[in-house]
Amino acid sequence: MSRIYNFSAGPAVLPLEVLQEAQADLVDYRGSGMSIMEMSHRGKEYMAVQEEAQANLRELLGLTDDYAVLFIQGGASLQFAMLPMNFLGRDAVADYVNSGHWAAAAIKQARLVGQVNQAANCEKDIPTRMPEASELTWTPGAAYAHITSNETISGAQWKSLPVTEAPLVADMSSDILSRPVDAANFAMIYAGAQKNLGPAGFALVVIRKDFAERGNKALPAMLRYTTHIENGSMYNTPPCFSIYMLALTTRWLKRFGLAQMHRQNVEKAARLYAAIDSGTFYRGTAAKAFRSDMNVTFRLPTEELEARFCEEASKAGLKGLKGHRSVGGIRASIYNAFPVEGVERLVQFMKDFEKRCG
Numbered sequence: 064m065s066r067i068y069n070f071s072a073g074p075a076v077l078p079l080e081v082l083q084e085a086q087a088d089l090v091d092y093r094g095s096g097m098s099i100m101e102m103s104h105r106g107k108e109y110m111a112v113q114e115e116a117q118a119n120l121r122e123l124l125g126l127t128d129d130y131a132v133l134f135i136q137g138g139a140s141l142q143f144a145m146l147p148m149n150f151l152g153r154d155a156v157a158d159y160v161n162s163g164h165w166a167a168a169a170i171k172q173a174r175l176v177g178q179v180n181q182a183a184n185c186e187k188d189i190p191t192r193m194p195e196a197s198e199l200t201w202t203p204g205a206a207y208a209h210i211t212s213n214e215t216i217s218g219a220q221w222k223s224l225p226v227t228e229a230p231l232v233a234d235m236s237s238d239i240l241s242r243p244v245d246a247a248n249f250a251m252i253y254a255g256a257q258k259n260l261g262p263a264g265f266a267l268v269v270i271r272k273d274f275a276e277r278g279n280k281a282l283p284a285m286l287r288y289t290t291h292i293e294n295g296s297m298y299n300t301p302p303c304f305s306i307y308m309l310a311l312t313t314r315w316l317k318r319f320g321l322a323q324m325h326r327q328n329v330e331k332a333a334r335l336y337a338a339i340d341s342g343t344f345y346r347g348t349a350a351k352a353f354r355s356d357m358n359v360t361f362r363l364p365t366e367e368l369e370a371r372f373c374e375e376a377s378k379a380g381l382k383g384l385k386g387h388r389s390v391g392g393i394r395a396s397i398y399n400a401f402p403v404e405g406v407e408r409l410v411q412f413m414k415d416f417e418k419r420c421g
């Protein structure tokens with residue numbers, strides 16, 4: 064077996080233990096004579112898996128019974144549309160913080176439905192960053208306020224999340240469960256699964272039930288949060304295998320502990336930022352106060368060197384380092400499951416590369 068160090072932004076690395084456990088279970092799931100992908104989603108084996116996934120998430124996120132834990136297909140991108148369709152009435156305003164690519168994508172969908180106020184706009188700022196608290200202008204009586212906790216492409220992350228008067232909604236696709244958050248401050252949190260939770264196939268939606276009740280009741284059933292709540296995320300066939308992988312990943316994370324995982328994430332990122340800051344060859348892309356612990360972005364002196372860096376790193380077993388096509392540069396995505404040794408290997412590679420090409 065030869066596993067590489069996978070710095071891909073998503074779909075992304077999964078814990079080796081989880082992959083091996085899934086492999087052992089694959090052909091004959093616990094004596095059922097079939098795989099988890101082949102059985103009824105309403106049978107007792109699969110129901111137990113989905114219930115465990117939900118219970119693990121409740122524990123890890125510290126959720127009270129006021130919240131529902133939903134799995135909805137269509138990824139984070141469908142949530143960009145479902146959120147305003149449910150809660151942004153024709154005469155209402157929703158506040159959005161425009162912090163970069165993903166926030167802008169959410170705003171674009173909301174504008175198809177209703178009125179958007181940009182509570183702050185640092186979408187195109189260089190260095191990339193999140194807004195300062197003093198820049199934020201919230202609308203009194205807004206239907207909701209939306210933030211993107213971590214901009215996966217630019218590598219900027221909120222270090223302390225705002226608290227708002229309007230119901231606060233966060234796209235946490237790329238840093239969910241990487242650090243403790245106070246879920247009670249949010250009306251809704253959503254995250255595409257394929258970065259820090261498991262394989263692609265759904266978005267996790269954590270929503271306060273009384274907030275969901277305010278949703279537009281004229282929408283088709285699949286687009287209403289209340290439908291998914293009333294049916295325990297089984298209104299239609301859920302993406303069973305992806306949710307099974309989520310159950311294993313959250314079980315793995317519980318063994319580790321979220322506080323410990325957060326310490327390790329901060330430590331991993333700090334090592335890479337120290338390597339970036341050690342000279343003038345590498346340049347961090349994000350403002351220091353907002354550097355992401357999940358997506359570490361940096362530049363080299365020229366695009367030619369960046370291409371060579373990625374090519375040679377790939378040959379050394381360090382893959383997926385090319386920055387997003389819209390911005391270029393280098394991006395090392397180091398989600399929960401990314402091993403500490405992989406970070407050490409990249410730091411060593413960066414030193415060697417600078418010696419040869421700097």
Ligand SMILES: *Cc1c(COP(=O)(O)O)cnc(C)c1O
Nearest residue numbers: 138139140165215234236237255
């Ligand atoms: C990846 C990503 C998305 C898009 O997720 P899909 O599941 O592909 O729709 C949205 N927001 C953020 C912050 C992301 O990182």
